[in-house]
Amino acid sequence: MFVICGPKLSICGFIISIWGIIMMGLLGVFFLIKSPLLLEDIPATKADFEERAKVDAIFQQSAYNCWVVAGVYVFVGLFSYFQMRMNSRQQYVVT
Amino acid sequence: MGSLFRSEEMTLAQLFLQSEAAYACVSELGELGLVQFRDLNPDVNAFQRKFVNEVRRCDEMERKLRFLEKEIRKAGIPIVDTGENPDAPPPREMIDLEATFEKLENEMKEVNTNQEALKRNFLELTELKHILRKTQSFFEEAEFHHQMQDPALAEESHALLLGDEERGGQPMRLGFVAGVINRERLPTFERMLWRACRGNVFLRQTEIETPLEDPVTGDQVHKCVFIIFFQGDQLKSRVKKICEGFRATLYPCPETPAERREMAIGVMTRIEDLQTVLNQTQDHRHRVLVSAAKNIRVWFIKARKIKAIYHTLNLFNLDVTQKCLIAECWCPVADLERIQLALRRGTEHSGSSVPSILNRMTTKQAPPTYHKTNKFTSAFQAIVDSYGVASYCEVNPAPFTIITFPFLFAVMFGDAGHGLIMALFGLWMVWREKQLMNQRKDDGTWAIFFGGRYIILLMGAFSIYTGFIYNDFFSKSLNIFGSSWSMANISDEDIEKYDMIELDPNVTSIYKPRSPYPFGLDPIWNMAENKITFLNSFKMKMSVILGVLQMSFGICLSLSNYRFFKDPVSSVSVFIPQLLFLLCIFGYMVAIIFYKWIAYDASISYKAPSLLITMINMFLFKFPESQDDYLYSGQKGFQIFLVLLAVACVPCMLFIKPYFAWRAHKSGKRTVRVNGAAEDTAVIMDQDEGEMPPPPPEGVSGHKEEEEFDIGELLIYQAIHTIEFCLGCISHTASYLRLWALSLAHAQLSEVLWSMVLHIGLGFQGWVGAVVTTLVFPAFAVLTIAILLVMEGLSAFLHALRLHWVEFQSKFYKGEGHQFVPFSFEALMEDHN
Numbered sequence: 001m002f003v004i005c006g007p008k009l010s011i012c013g014f015i016i017s018i019w020g021i022i023m024m025g026l027l028g029v030f031f032l033i034k035s036p037l038l039l040e041d042i043p044a045t046k047a048d049f050e051e052r053a054k055v056d057a058i059f060q061q062s063a064y065n066c067w068v069v070a071g072v073y074v075f076v077g078l079f080s081y082f083q084m085r086m087n088s089r090q091q092y093v094v095t
Numbered sequence: 096m097g098s099l100f101r102s103e104e105m106t107l108a109q110l111f112l113q114s115e116a117a118y119a120c121v122s123e124l125g126e127l128g129l130v131q132f133r134d135l136n137p138d139v140n141a142f143q144r145k146f147v148n149e150v151r152r153c154d155e156m157e158r159k160l161r162f163l164e165k166e167i168r169k170a171g172i173p174i175v176d177t178g179e180n181p182d183a184p185p186p187r188e189m190i191d192l193e194a195t196f197e198k199l200e201n202e203m204k205e206v207n208t209n210q211e212a213l214k215r216n217f218l219e220l221t222e223l224k225h226i227l228r229k230t231q232s233f234f235e236e237a238e239f240h241h242q243m244q245d246p247a248l249a250e251e252s253h254a255l256l257l258g259d260e261e262r263g264g265q266p267m268r269l270g271f272v273a274g275v276i277n278r279e280r281l282p283t284f285e286r287m288l289w290r291a292c293r294g295n296v297f298l299r300q301t302e303i304e305t306p307l308e309d310p311v312t313g314d315q316v317h318k319c320v321f322i323i324f325f326q327g328d329q330l331k332s333r334v335k336k337i338c339e340g341f342r343a344t345l346y347p348c349p350e351t352p353a354e355r356r357e358m359a360i361g362v363m364t365r366i367e368d369l370q371t372v373l374n375q376t377q378d379h380r381h382r383v384l385v386s387a388a389k390n391i392r393v394w395f396i397k398a399r400k401i402k403a404i405y406h407t408l409n410l411f412n413l414d415v416t417q418k419c420l421i422a423e424c425w426c427p428v429a430d431l432e433r434i435q436l437a438l439r440r441g442t443e444h445s446g447s448s449v450p451s452i453l454n455r456m457t458t459k460q461a462p463p464t465y466h467k468t469n470k471f472t473s474a475f476q477a478i479v480d481s482y483g484v485a486s487y488c489e490v491n492p493a494p495f496t497i498i499t500f501p502f503l504f505a506v507m508f509g510d511a512g513h514g515l516i517m518a519l520f521g522l523w524m525v526w527r528e529k530q531l532m533n534q535r536k537d538d539g540t541w542a543i544f545f546g547g548r549y550i551i552l553l554m555g556a557f558s559i560y561t562g563f564i565y566n567d568f569f570s571k572s573l574n575i576f577g578s579s580w581s582m583a584n585i586s587d588e589d590i591e592k593y594d595m596i597e598l599d600p601n602v603t604s605i606y607k608p609r610s611p612y613p614f615g616l617d618p619i620w621n622m623a624e625n626k627i628t629f630l631n632s633f634k635m636k637m638s639v640i641l642g643v644l645q646m647s648f649g650i651c652l653s654l655s656n657y658r659f660f661k662d663p664v665s666s667v668s669v670f671i672p673q674l675l676f677l678l679c680i681f682g683y684m685v686a687i688i689f690y691k692w693i694a695y696d697a698s699i700s701y702k703a704p705s706l707l708i709t710m711i712n713m714f715l716f717k718f719p720e721s722q723d724d725y726l727y728s729g730q731k732g733f734q735i736f737l738v739l740l741a742v743a744c745v746p747c748m749l750f751i752k753p754y755f756a757w758r759a760h761k762s763g764k765r766t767v768r769v770n771g772a773a774e775d776t777a778v779i780m781d782q783d784e785g786e787m788p789p790p791p792p793e794g795v796s797g798h799k800e801e802e803e804f805d806i807g808e809l810l811i812y813q814a815i816h817t818i819e820f821c822l823g824c825i826s827h828t829a830s831y832l833r834l835w836a837l838s839l840a841h842a843q844l845s846e847v848l849w850s851m852v853l854h855i856g857l858g859f860q861g862w863v864g865a866v867v868t869t870l871v872f873p874a875f876a877v878l879t880i881a882i883l884l885v886m887e888g889l890s891a892f893l894h895a896l897r898l899h900w901v902e903f904q905s906k907f908y909k910g911e912g913h914q915f916v917p918f919s920f921e922a923l924m925e926d927h928n
Contacts, residue, residue, distance in 0.1 A: 016876045019516075023569075024872070037571055037621050040850075043860045061864070062857060068865040069872065 003086045010083035017077030021070050028066035034059045099472060099494045101659070102485055103427040105462035105915070110422040110438070111452040117411070117420045120441030120451055121404045121918075122183040127437045128919025130424040131463060135412040144409040149186075152193065153402035159196040160395055163387055166203055170381060172388045181393050183400035183920075185445075192397065199387055206380045213373050214310035220366045222275040222318065223346050225303045227359045229320040230273050230348055233299050234355075270331050271324045276343035278302060278317040284341045288323065292333055296325040322348075396924065403923055419449075423456075425463055425915065431455075462487050465915035470528075471549050472497065478550075482900045483910025488659065490652045492904055499645065499903075500895055501553040506641065507837035507891040508554070510845055511562025512569040513883055518555025524548035554892075564615045565838070569879070570845035572618035579607050580619045595624060600697040627839070634835040636688050642831025642902065643681045646824070649906030650674050656907060668751035672744035673820060673906075679741035681828050683734075684710055687726055694726070713738060748817040753809045760804045827902040833894050841887050848878055 005013065030038055034056065044058045108130075112120050124130050136144065167174060184192065276284055281300060288296055299322050306315035321343070323334050338345055349355050411420040426434055431453070438451040464485050468476045476493045478500070485491050508514065524531060525548050532545075544551070566572040584604035585596060598619075600606035611617070620626045650673050657666040687706055695703045704724045712718065713734045719725065852875045856868030904910070916922075 016873050019876055020872050024868075035574070037574070037618065039622075041854055041857045043858045043864065058860075061861065065857070065862065065865040065868060068862070069868045072865075072869050073872075 003083065003090055005080070005083045005087075007084070007087040007091075010080045010087060013080035014077060014084060017073045017080055020073035021077065024066045024070040024073065028063045028070065031059050031063035031066060038062075099466060099468070099476075099491055101488050101491060102464040102466055102912070103429060103915075104488070105425050105465060106428050106431075107456045107458045107460070107462070108424055108426055108431075108434075109454040109456055110424060111414075111454070112411075112420045112422065112438075113442075113447050113449045113451065114418060114420060116442045116445040116447040116449070116451060117408060118186055118404060119445035120438050121407050122400070123437040123441040123444075124434070125400065125403060125407070125918055125920045125923075126182070127433060128917050128921055129430050129434060130426045131915055131917050132407055132410050133423045133425070134410045135421070135423055136410065145413065146405045146408050149189075149405045150402060150409070152189070153398055153405060156193055156196055156398045157395075157402070159200045160391065160398060163196075163199060163203065163384075164391060164395075166207075167384050167388045167391065170384050172381075172384055174388050174391060176392050179393060180920075180924075181397055183404055184397055189401055192394065196394070199383070202383060203380075206376065206383065210373070210376050210380065211310050213369065213376060214308065217366070217369050217373060218307060218310055219344070219346075220362055220369060221307060222303075222320075222344060224359065224362045224366060225318075226273050226275060226320050226322075226346050226348060227355055227362065229301050229303075230322050231352070231355065232301075233322050234352065269324050269326055271322055271348070272331075272334060272338065272345050273320070273322045273348040274338060274343045274345040275303070275318050275320055276338075276341060278319050280341050280343070281319050281321070284321075284337070284343065287337055287341070288334065291337060292325065292330055296323050296330060296334060298323050395927075399923060399927065400920055403918070403920065407918055427465055427915075461912065463915035464912035466491060466493065468493075474547050474550050475500070477546075478896065478899075480914065482904065483908070484912045484914045486909045486912040489909055489912075490656050490659075490907060492652075492899070492908060495648075496899060497553075500899060501550065501557040503641070503834065503895040503898055504554045504891050505557035505561040506638075506834045507894060508558045508841060508887065509561045509565045509838045510567045510569065510841060510883070511559045512567075513845070513879070513887075514555050514558025514560075514562050516555070516880070516884060517888065518552060518559060521548055521550075521552030521555050525552055554888075565842070566616040566618055566621070567842060567845070570842065570849045572616070572621040574618040576613050578617050578619045579610055579612050580617060581605060581607075606697070630842075631835070631839070634838055635832060638831045638834035639681075639828060640685050640688065641834065642828050643677070643685050645831075645898075645903050646827060646906055647674065647677060647682065649903050650677060653907035664752055664755045668747060668755070672747040676741050676744040676748075676821065677824055679737045679744075681824065683737055690726060745817060745821065748820070749810075749813055753806060753813055756809055757804075757806050823905065827905075830902055831898065833898070837887075837891055837894060841883070841891070844887065845883060848875065848883065852878060 027038075031042075038059075042055075042058050042062050044055060048054050048058065110120075141147070164174070285298055285300075288298055300319050301321075302319045303317070306317050308314070309316055325331060325334055335345070349358055408420070411422045414421055435453060438453060442449075442451050464487055466476055466485070472493065475497050476491075479485070479491070479493045479496060505514070524545055528548070562568065580598055580600075581604065582596075582598070584602075589596065598605050616630075620629065623629070650670065653673075654666060654670045657663075657670060684706070687709065691703060691706060702723050704719075704726060709726065716735070716738075718731050725731075852871060853868075856871035857864060859867050
């Protein structure tokens with residue numbers, strides 16, 4: 001397989017992916033338990049706030065979104081880790 | 096065991112080394128790294144010193160080694176660093192080393208010149224080969240034309256040639272030269288030929304496809320084969336001169352095809368032979384370099400050690416009897432045993448019978464400051480030393496800085512999420528210490544971060560703690576214990592009607608009395624509009640409290656200094672008034688801050704008097720009418736007492752100390768101050784004898800060498816210090832408010848980053864939100880690291896540092912010492928790397 005990203009980019013990608021997985025995972029959990037501190041961060045208009053059920057649904061949707069993002073970053077993380085290995089192997093062979 | 100609280104006790108020692116043993120002893124001392132030699136021949140020129148020849152020889156050796164290293168690097172051979180640390184070889188081995196290096200250098204030079212000559216030869220043969228091949232086509236063309244044409248027309252300037260001549264009857268004696276020239280020079284060459292020979296010469300050229308290697312520089316150059324036809328000798332010489340001018344190499348090219356074929360075969364054979372020889376030369380050179388590369392690190396270390404030893408030996412004095420060398424050095428008292436052992440080892444190694452002697456001397460000079468640090472404390476010691484090296488045996492702020500510095504940083508940084516990232520970064524660097532130490536030594540910025548890895552780790556850890564207190568995780572609060580505030584009993588119509596609801600803590604249903612949030616800030620504040628107003632008051636008071644605490648602690652450390660240096664006058668006349676002044680004013684302010692926090696609860700908070708106004712009125716002796724505006728009973732009398740006490744401290748600070756000094760001077764009891772430098776008495780002290788007499792008291796100033804006593808100068812000095820202290824109290828206390836300011840800035844930046852960056856991703860409805868968030872998150876991460884971690888981190892670091900250097904250390908720290916720089920091979924090798 002080839003090296004698509006250089007060594008620095010793959011390490012950056014790996015670190016950001018780990019961070020993203022943890023942070024988005026936790027954010028998803030917090031959206032699910034409907035934390036009031038995240039009230040400003042949900043895509044709800046003033047009209048939506050009339051119905052309780054609607055707001056709950058939006059919270060849940062945001063939670064799922066966050067987990068999807070975490071899932072995407074799992075793949076990005078794996079890819080970056082793979083690239084890191086490729087890079088270090090290439091360095092080893094060349095010298 | 097060294098203590099970090101004060102610098103090590105140092106002594107000036109005299110070493111008597113026998114000339115034969117001197118080298119070995121200095122080598123052992125260099126390995127030990129515990130003595131700092133003084134230069135006993137400061138007026139002597141570098142070229143007049145005793146061991147200048149040896150130093151010169153060492154320089155030569157180093158030059159040869161550098162030449163070898165360059166050759167090794169050019170050949171791309173890796174230099175293996177086994178981490179071996181060889182001892183400095185004895186002087187007789189130096190001659191062997193010199194011989195080895197000389198031999199290697201000569202061999203390399205010879206091989207290089209040979210290789211160059213061979214390559215030049217090779218180049219010539221290759222060019223000749225190309226010429227023979229290319230001109231073949233020219234000649235064939237010409238043959239063709241020649242056969243087609245009438246010989247009578249041969250006078251015209253067609254490509255005519257002597258083929259198998261004499262056919263045309265009247266042979267046109269056309270001469271030709273063949274050669275090779277750089278491709279870039281060809282057009283100019285043609286033009287020059289045309290002009291100089293007035294068009295009477297004819298040039299054919301063709302390019303050589305493969306680039307040829309230039310023997311001197313090793314570059315690949317493209318060349319072209321050319322052949323010039325002319326008639327007559329004049330033209331010939333002209334052409335030859337032009338070729339010389341353009342540095343085109345001419346080759347003798349035979350005229351008949353048969354001869355050319357023969358020559359080509361001959362050239363091919365010679366090229367093959369030469370190639371073999373070249374390969375063998377290259378192999379030989381490679382072998383020589385590889386064998387040198389194995390040892391070159393060790394040789395470098397040895398050469399540098401020898402040079403260092405001879406430099407040090409140059410600092411010594413030769414005894415009258417010419418038999419022994421005398422050295423003077425500073426060394427820590429606690430390590431005298433180890434130094435004695437090292438000297439004994441050195442004497443044994445050199446095979447000398449006479450042991451080396453170490454004498455302790457008393458002196459009036461200020462010894463160098465030596466703090467024994469390990470890899471953890473050395474970073475903090477470096478921070479303190481950047482401001483000023485501690486005076487000899489004064490209190491070292493470093494052990495306190497280990498905790499207070501990360502703590503003050505954390506107060507200004509205050510976000511647990513960012514603190515976590517910083518702590519993880521520090522943890523990674525500490526965990527991978529050994530590997531990271533060997534890589535990447537060249538990068539300056541990385542070296543700074545790596546050197547401060549323990550500081551970064553501590554700063555991150557403390558920031559996590561203050562993040563929990565401020566309840567700030569990437570600008571969001573965590574509700575871990577359950578908020579003490581509740582909206583449960585607010586009616587629905589109120590919620591419908593009003594945009595903002597005010598929660599009154601007096602109402603039991605809203606706020607549970609006597610059960611505040613257990614640790615840190617209640618998470619409800621994150622959603623409150625008046626969060627900043629509330630936090631401002633809290634953080635400002637906290638900053639002032641921390642400031643007054645740190646400053647009082649600094650003043651108490653100065654008492655420790657006065658007691659160590661046996662300066663009772665200062666203890667009474669400087670320490671006590673200073674402490675009283677600070678505590679009466681700002682200590683009282685801290686006390687009423689705490690009092691107000693405790694005594695007033697939500698029900699009566701509306702009538703709590705303002706602390707600032709209280710303090711101002713305290714100094715203006717203005718007292719309010721109504722009983723409500725008093726914090727406590729008896730406040731009036733107590734405040735008047737405090738102000739008078741503080742004011743009374745000022746003349747104490749101004750006059751008591753000069754008065755005592757003047758009295759001491761009058762009664763003839765004065766500390767002996769002899770002109771220090773030349774008269775260090777060499778006292779032979781027993782090893783088991785107790786401590787040296789305490790270092791000379793540094794407190795009483797104004798005594799000049801001539802024992803003049805100027806009361807005026809003393810008074811002025813004291814006045815300056817008093818004013819500095821008193822005004823400094825106020826300004827430094829206010830300066831601590833930067834703790835509040837920076838933490839506010841950090842919190843706001845963090846909030847802005849969340850609401851302007853991450854919020855965009857979370858604000859999209861439906862599954863689109865996931866896509867956008869995936870793209871937005873890396874931007875959020877990068878900006879967090881760049882702005883909040885790096886920029887804010889550096890800013891908080893700088894301000895915490897300033898608070899330590901100016902506000903804390905000005906209370907007790909002189910910082911006028913000089914650093915102990917021992918003669919150590921380890922330090923030397925690190926410098927070279």
